[in-house]
Amino acid sequence: MSTPIRLGTRRSALAQAQSGHVAAALERISGRRVELVPIVSEGDTNRASLSEIGGLGVFATRLREALLAGQCDFLVHSLKDLPTAVPEGLFIAATPPREDARDVVITRDGTPLHALRAGAKVGTGSPRRIAQVRLRSPRSEVVDIRGNVDSRLARVETGELDAVILAAAGLSRLGSETTLKREELGLAEWPTAPGQGSLAVETTVDAASDLRAALAELDDEDTRLAITVERAILEGLDAGCQAPMAAHAVVTGDSMRVRTIVYDPASERRIGLDVTESLNRGYIRSHGSGDDADAADGADPNRAAREFGLSVARRLLEQGAADLVPREQS
Incomplete structure (x- = not known):
């Protein structure tokens, strides 16, 4: 019998449920058993307000340490809880189809x-x-x-x-x-956190090739492009995953639309953008962004999506968003 694939997960019922969905899909793809490895994160033991500790990636740090230490083979995260910076030695191998983001x-x-x-x-x-x-x-x-x-x-x-x-x-x-x-709550008037409704399947850059190939089959291209734009906006604002901001992107046919709002938690002030960009052969043309990110044959669609998101963040900053969001903490 082949060795089971070990999936590191938080102990919460929600984490176990979403990990179970991914485990079942991976078992069908790989033909191997997937074993859940429960891991306690700081977010599970620290009862302080998320507004105080959320920017530290408290639900992800301990799991990532376990993955790098070889205690498991891959992780499943709620994408909205992940800091935008991926630690050295790790990468997001798949973003399965997004659930309801509302x-x-x-x-x-x-x-x-x-x-x-x-x-x-x-x-x-x-x-x-x-x-x-x-x-x-x-x-x-x-x-x-x-x-x-x-x-x-x-x-x-x-x-x-x-x-x-x-x-x-x-x-x-x-x-x-x-x-x-x-x-x-409709996303047009109540956009949600970058990555909400999405999962991130993470493993090490030196993971076995058969595992990487199996995980890649879980990936949904439209979901990955959308969340890449959303998280690039968060990155460009230099804000934590608990920042008072929302970003939701949708791929429809040959275009992508992103709605984003930065809120002032102390007043009714807010800064928002609603931007639609064309898609060309599956990747984004960044019209006039000044980043020379226009797509060319062979270009990386995820890189183009990230550049699009960063350009949206710059526009928000130009309108004063830097005064409304706390800087990310490392």
């Missing part, structure tokens, strides 16, 4: 977020969501919360909170069943 509001009675009563308590630990709630429901009180999906739902069920904001993809992957009501 946020959802969970309430007991289905009251829309904008119609919640004055003083209603809305739970979220994300600076981006906090800023968005304050714009959509300014009479509400935002409560900074941590915890898994079930514990957050329970706080609404018991009446401790009137609503929580969660990622639609996480609810879908967990298959959470609840009598609570949900309101889907």
Whole structure:
């Protein structure tokens, strides 16, 4: 019997569920058994607010250390939790097809977020969501919360909170069943974090060629191009993955559209762009960006997508976004 492939994963129910989906797909492709290797990250043990510790990549650092130490063969991350810098010796081998990238509001009675009563308590630990709630429901009180999906739902069920904001993809992957009501928030007016709804499959640059080839079959090109643009905007802003900003890109036919907003957490000020770029033979033409990134035959589509995202970030900075986002910490 062949040696199983070891998949390093956090111990949370959501991490185990999304890792299980990837493991099943890889078993079908490779014909080998995939074994989950639970790893405890700082984000699982440090109960401080994500707004205080999130920029450090707390959900990824310990897993990456385990991968580099040979304790597992590859990792599955929630892409929105990953810092934009990939450590030396590692690379993202695949981005499977993206799930629903929207946020959802969970309430007991289905009251829309904008119609919640004055003083209603809305739970979220994300600076981006906090800023968005304050714009959509300014009479509400935002409560900074941590915890898994079930514990957050329970706080609404018991009446401790009137609503929580969660990622639609996480609810879908967990298959959470609840009598609570949900309101889907449209991406046009409520864009989400770079990479939300996407997974990153990461391994070492010197991984066995058969493993790399099998992981590559999990990759979805449209998802990779979209998240590359989104994460390049985050990189260009020099902001952490818990920054009060949103970016969502969609590939449709021969074009890509990205909506991005940087929020001021202390006021209603925000800076946004809605940009559509042409695609040419699967990669982006960066019109007039000044980076000489126009696509040519044989060019790397991911490099072109990154240049596009960086050009969008520069435009945001030119409009004053640097005053609104904290710098990334290493």
